[in-house]
Amino acid sequence: MPTDTTPASLMSEAADHMLTFTAAITDTELDRPTPCPDMNVAALLAHVDGLSQAFAAAARKDFGPLTSTPPDPTQSRLSPAWRDELRRHVRDLSDSWNDPAAWDGMTQAGGVELPAEVMGMVALSELVLHGWDVARAADITFDIPDEILQVVFDFHHPPQPQEERDGMFGPVVEVPDDAPLVDRLAGLAGRDPRWPQGM
Numbered sequence: 001m002p003t004d005t006t007p008a009s010l011m012s013e014a015a016d017h018m019l020t021f022t023a024a025i026t027d028t029e030l031d032r033p034t035p036c037p038d039m040n041v042a043a044l045l046a047h048v049d050g051l052s053q054a055f056a057a058a059a060r061k062d063f064g065p066l067t068s069t070p071p072d073p074t075q076s077r078l079s080p081a082w083r084d085e086l087r088r089h090v091r092d093l094s095d096s097w098n099d100p101a102a103w104d105g106m107t108q109a110g111g112v113e114l115p116a117e118v119m120g121m122v123a124l125s126e127l128v129l130h131g132w133d134v135a136r137a138a139d140i141t142f143d144i145p146d147e148i149l150q151v152v153f154d155f156h157h158p159p160q161p162q163e164e165r166d167g168m169f170g171p172v173v174e175v176p177d178d179a180p181l182v183d184r185l186a187g188l189a190g191r192d193p194r195w196p197q198g199m
Contacts, residue, residue, distance in 0.1 A: 007121065010148050010151060011093075012094045013144075016094075021131055024138060025041060025134070029041055030045075032138065033137065035191050035196075041134070041138065046077055047076045048134070049089050050071060051126050055096075055097075055109055055122075056089065056093040056097075059097045059107070059116075060099075060102070061105070067107075068108065068111050070111045071110055097120055102120065104117075109123075124152060128144060128152045129185075133191075144182075149182055153185045156188050169189050175193060
């Protein structure tokens with residue numbers, strides 16, 4: 001990885017990719033299934049919008065309902081103005097973590113308190129993994145660079161015991177060690193790289 005690459009710069013690039021993926025979604029694709037169980041594209045986009053607001057608040061240490069409430073994707077509803085709102089909230093997420101102070105001290109998101117530097121990596125992971133979900137659901141090329149994928153892979157590897165992953169990731173999907181990094185990351189995060197063939 002280049003020496004001038006920072007977690008904040010990776011976050012910004014991952015946000016750019018997320019917005020590229022979501023901008024390609026058409027209204028007719030909102031009912032499509034996604035790699036996330038029980039979530040169609042509309043629910044997934046609503047979840048991404050909500051987590052973007054929560055992690056932006058976590059970066060600013062702006063504690064309140066956005067940071068103290070665990071996410072419930074089943075209750076997520078996509079606003080009629082979702083395109084503008086999602087673009088604004090994902091950009092705000094990226095901008096908030098671009099402040100060096102965001103990575104200092106402790107912070108909170110989803111009712112969980114963590115060191116800010118760890119929470120920032122969780123936010124990056126959410127952008128990358130849900131970017132994969134969106135791209136796969138809409139049959140969009142997932143072209144996030146390996147340098148970002150490697151950082152997220154290393155953050156989650158080795159995987160925690162499944163009882164600690166429940167509610168965040170499904171069971172690890174075994175992927176060959178010589179498979180592409182994107183497939184190994186998907187499997188590590190409980191996603192089947194062959195989706196939707198195996199759905």
